[in-house]
Amino acid sequence: ILNVEQSPQSLHVQEGDSTNFTCSFPSSNFYALHWYRWETAKSPEALFVMTLNGDEKKKGRISATLNTKEGYSYLYIKGSQPEDSATYLCAFLMDSNYQLIWGAGTKLIIKP
Amino acid sequence: ETGVTQTPRHLVMGMTNKKSLKCEQHLGHNAMYWYKQSAKKPLELMFVYSLEERVENNSVPSRFSPECPNSSHLFLHLHTLQPEDSALYLCASSQGAYQGGNQPQHFGDGTRLSIL
Numbered sequence: 001i002l003n004v005e006q007s008p009q010s011l012h013v014q015e016g017d018s019t020n021f022t023c024s025f026p027s028s029n030f031y032a033l034h035w036y037r038w039e040t041a042k043s044p045e046a047l048f049v050m051t052l053n054g055d056e057k058k059k060g061r062i063s064a065t066l067n068t069k070e071g072y073s074y075l076y077i078k079g080s081q082p083e084d085s086a087t088y089l090c091a092f093l094m095d096s097n098y099q100l101i102w103g104a105g106t107k108l109i110i111k112p
Numbered sequence: 113e114t115g116v117t118q119t120p121r122h123l124v125m126g127m128t129n130k131k132s133l134k135c136e137q138h139l140g141h142n143a144m145y146w147y148k149q150s151a152k153k154p155l156e157l158m159f160v161y162s163l164e165e166r167v168e169n170n171s172v173p174s175r176f177s178p179e180c181p182n183s184s185h186l187f188l189h190l191h192t193l194q195p196e197d198s199a200l201y202l203c204a205s206s207q208g209a210y211q212g213g214n215q216p217q218h219f220g221d222g223t224r225l226s227i228l
Contacts, residue, residue: 004154032214043114043202046216089155099168100217102154 002026004092006103013080014111020076021106023090027071032093034100035064035075039086047075047088077108085110115139118203118220125193126228133188133223135203144186145217146178147202155202161186193227200224 005024013019025033035047048057053068061078077084087107091100116137125131137144146158160168161180175197177189186203204217 034216036216041221043116043219043221044204044217045114046218049214049216051214091155099157099160099170104152104154 002092002094002101004090004101004103006088006090006106008106009104010107010109012109012111013077015080015082017080018076018078019080019108020074021088021108023073023075023092023103025071025073025090025092025101026094027069029094030068030071030092031095033066033068033073034091034093035073036089036091037086038089038105044089075106080108080110082110082112084108114218114220116203116205116218116220118201118223120223121221122224122226124226124228125190127193127195129193130189130191132190133201133203133225135186135188135220137184137186137203137205137218139205139207139218141205141207141218142183143206143208144180144183145204145206146186146188147204149200149202149222151199158188190225193225195227198225198227 007022033050036044038044048064050066055066057064063076066073087105089105091102119134143162145160148156157170158172159178164180175192179187200222202222203220206217207215
């Protein structure tokens with residue numbers, strides 16, 4: 001059974017602080033790793049799709065790194081703002097399989 | 113606006129009812145997906161359509177019946193559902209014939225389904 005683990009499950013961060021969380025996935029047969037942000041009452045929104053070991057992607061204050069050999073990806077948020085409050089999901093794609101395997105998400109709450 | 117529209121947003125139905133969920137995408141994508149999201153669980157893929165052909169059916173009970181009449185529309189027909197089927201049902205689309213690996217999925221807002 002393929003598992004994608006995200007930690008922590010939830011996180012409270014003071015506004016202005018930086019934070020990061022982890023996505024762990026199987027290290028064999030890697031094809032791609034997706035990150036999504038899901039705000040309450042909205043739809044999940046794609047942040048990054050990462051395919052190469054050592055890849056680092058950035059979108060504003062949010063960045064992500066990828067280590068396919070050890071099977072993890074980190075998502076970093078610099079200078080957290082209230083609008084960053086959301087659940088952050090990662091999903092792993094093995095080979096060119098049709099199916100993304102999803103983590104349960106990290107719920108981020110930014111305290112003003 | 114994500115380019116993927118789902119209707120209805122909320123649905124309450126009895127176990128003997130028949131209803132349908134609708135999804136429409138305006139992005140020119142050729143793959144569409146149905147997901148189920150239950151409380152505190154990861155997204156569960158139900159069905160994948162690529163170029164209007166079903167390519168994945170994850171052991172979903174037959175009381176859920178998908179239909180993809182063209183690459184822009186996807187339906188989920190519901191019949192004789194059980195209380196445990198109460199969940200958020202999300203539709204998504206992507207570019208590329210399959211999951212596309214490096215192509216992100218675009219989601220609708222979902223239908224919140226409650227079975228009485």
